[in-house]
Amino acid sequence: MEIRQGFLPFQNRRDFFTPEDFTNEEELMLKTTESFVKNHVQPQMEAIEQHQYSVAARLFKEAGDLGLLGVEVPEEYGGLSLSKKISGLIAEKMGHAGSFSVSFNIHAGVGTLPFIYFGTEKQKHKYLPKLASGRWIGAYALTEPDAGSDALNSKTRAIWDGEKGAWVLNGEKQWITNAHVADVYVVFAKTHHGMTAFIVEKSLPGISVGPEEKKMGIKGSSTATLVLEDVEIPSENVLGKVGNGHRIALNILNMARLKLAFSNIGTAKQALQLAGDYAKERLQFQSPLIEFTMIQEKIADMAIAIYGAESAAYRTADGLDQGMEGTAEVQDVSELIFTFAMECSINKVNCSEVLARVVDEAVQIHGGYGYMQEYEVERLYRDARISRIFEGTNEINRLTISKLFMKHYQNHKHREIENIESNQGQNGKWMQTSEQLLYLALKALTESGVEIEQEQEYSRLLSDMVSDLYVMESAFLRSEKSGQRGRLSMTHKGMTEVLCAERYRKIAEAVKTILSSVEASEKKRKDWFNALKGIEYPEFSGIFEKKRNIAKDVTGWDAAQAI
Template identity: 60%
Template sequence: MDKLEDKMAIFTPEDFHDEEKLIAKTAELFIKQDVSPKISSIEQHQYEVTRQLFQKAGDLGLLAIEIPEAYGGLELNKKISGLVAERMGFGGSFSVSYNIHAGVGTLPYVYFGNEGQKLKYLPKLASGKWIGAYALTEPDAGSDALRPKTNARLQEDGTAWIVNGEKQWITNAQLADVFVVFAKTNEGMTAFIVERSFKGVSVGQEEEKMGIKGSSTATLILADVVVPMDNVLGEVGKGHKVAMNILNMARLKLAFSNIGTAKQAFQLALNYGKERRQFDRSIIDFTMIQEKLADMAVLIYGAESAAYRTAGKMDEAIALATKETMVYKISDFALECALHKVHCSEALGKIVDEAVQIHGGYGYMQDYEVERLYRDARISRIFEGTNEINRLTIAKMLWKEHTQTTATEGALIENQPLERNHQFIRLSKYLMKLAMTVIANRQIHLEQEQEYMRLLADMVKESYVMESALLRTEKSAHELTKQLMTDIICQEGYRKIEECTIDIITAAESNDQKRTTWLDSIRHLNTPLQQNLFMKKRAIARTLIDNPKLIS
């Protein structure tokens, strides 16, 4: 990621054409007209209501976005899938059920199923006649998901597998007609297609959760389940390829859903701020409230700029892939998918928190929708791999890239005239390399000292968002509000990266003289003059107050 991409080559949300926007509008109206009025029923686990919604979503084509046309799908791309997931993010618990079904509940068949499996399952999943689920997590194997205790042994006659075990916290458990189940075999972890109707399949009681109360979450119990040989998904012993690559795509889909929910929280906060009066003024007229709204908008702008950039790159890679190279093309985006999962879930956490704060005491009351959003948002930092696990993934891949590159630090800080945001990005990349150089020199064992990995992950995350926002803004001919948001993203992002670098040097370098030298080198960098972000945020807030559709 040393060289900045061509701004015209990246995909941005502004690049969607009218037909694609109509698909998004379909999802938006579906949530508004069909899902939102039934949120209460969904949260009371009236499963028939949820099933009806799935069938309606199927009729509208919303379950078929990434399914090939040959199997009843629309055969569209990751960008459109992301756009639909974003609009579905307004649907509370139903959005979780939808994402699991359309993501990990369907994509394993698309990418790893054989022709017979695709013909049998994909049309049912595309139509909503069947609901899909994904069974990876176990009571003793949460983050360590590739070491399942659920086991599968081949029958003596070689015609079927006998599967035993329990899978925990399975979304859509009470609703699902078919599960993708991962089990240990003598050859290694293997993925199996397990239908609900198979003898020995049962589901435990609904879990009582903090949030997303309307999504079904329960234990899947497998007791001597006979799974036909034809129901092995992918290759025997290669289930880890299915699990990890599908999770990569699921993380990106979750990121888009988080962006959608963040936009919903922003709109609720903005509308309430206009209505609520204190001291004979609308609270939205107070600059501290304006600052909160601007911070929320900036987070959303950076998150969607980065996520759509990656979706565009994935589409390009997939379009060039063959059946044999598809898995490798998808796995190339593991860092970016983990990055978006972390960034968007944490951005959502901050945004819903501020939305509640703007509502004041009313935000704590269940009569106000923002209270539910606050509770629902918390799970996003936990499922699809905890943010800690995803940070480890980011850092490992960054470190691998660093050890394989021959680029020098000096090439990053040549004395070239650059626009200020370009300077922030170039200096940020220099600091990342500096931090990794110090870690390498001190022979830090990253696996054992994970604090360093956390900081490296945060540095690459901030850098990627800075780049994405800058490229999007330049492509938009520096439209004023976008320019202001990019200025904030780059200035604040650089500060965070500088702080991470200082923390790494301070912790890693035990020699006082060397540590002082490293830190002095940072202080003497020719960084752009800091600008007044208060005024930029006020300008953003005033624009959004008058034109809230800029964040929609």
């Protein structure tokens, strides 16, 4: 795999996988998932929201029969041994499944992946066939009442009892998804040797589950406290090595962030579809809403944001797939996943915030009806809010992005900025200029001695700039690849142009904020702003017209035919 060697640390192959690359065979999984959601999950939405656990259990078995739960499980343990890209595609389509998508993704992600990556052969043979088939449901128990974002500061304790020949677990795990429906939990506890992961079966004595939490959204996913009272765990149920639980926790969280990103993309696409359909049907002042250019702008902004989000998410999944080819050792897998920690956090933050904007605008386009529970966008709005908190808050993920980026920059800051050569010159200029702006901000932060881990406003701005660049570059290279193959649609071309221009403007504003704050000396500030003036800014025009065309294309609106 070709790794970028410049001051940007993105794992990069120029011809990375894009959604246009799915084969007909791979798209069968898409159609299978769509059919499952439409014909099996959506008719049961009310029962799921009412916590009818038998319905959820049946749906898991049906999903298992279709192979949807075992996509990443190796064939020798009852799975399909498919890629992160296919797993992402399924998570995306499952994003239309409301609360069940949360239960599904927790099971297929953090409930199953720890066994795949860190389990012994005996553990894999015992648990993976059950999890892949849906006969057993998995859960992940990390969060505690007094350790939310500081998830590794666990108060749950595991003490080895030599006489019993078992670990004895005591503690509480809070907000555990699938708590009431799970058959097995991956539980993290402190030992004398450090954080350790344990496989805990629900049938063991001493395990109890608290009442269902009353949540704002995702009401149908089981969320409750897991209580452990003198639970005896045999030594063969230690997952990975004693004291290495933090490695498992952090690496699995990285994978969970990427899976959540794909699910957010799917839900955002659902909201866009609902908004577009409503805008074509709803009449105001004797005209459909879609005829009003402000509504067109909203729909275009939604579509552009989704285009950028899926470009970046599939790029990251492809990088992981490429890296995992031939990687079998646990240590190698851990190191590989860690190299993508920044990208996983970027996708988690970007996709959850794209979803937030998209569902908000979908409600706005529906007007007063969007606030009514009989319209689906009302539920999407409530369900979406948790995504900015799930799998590490977006604030924590922003700190992760900036920390990892600054660490890389300190090691590579003397390397030159890589120029992006392209037959799409205008977008290439946006990329080059954005990189120059980021580089200037990094120099200012470094030379001014700012401790960005303490002054977190800088971390926020830096992480957003890095994220914007990753999304820009992903959309840019996706369009370039399609163009080289003669398959670039005018809609995708327009989306890429607008996305690059608008993300560039965000980066430019962030740099100005950093330069105006980083130095107390007026002279120094003037020096930095003089350097900023030396960067050549690309021109961009016709943004409203491009958005109008994008909105009409993505909704299929033809005013002439509608008359």
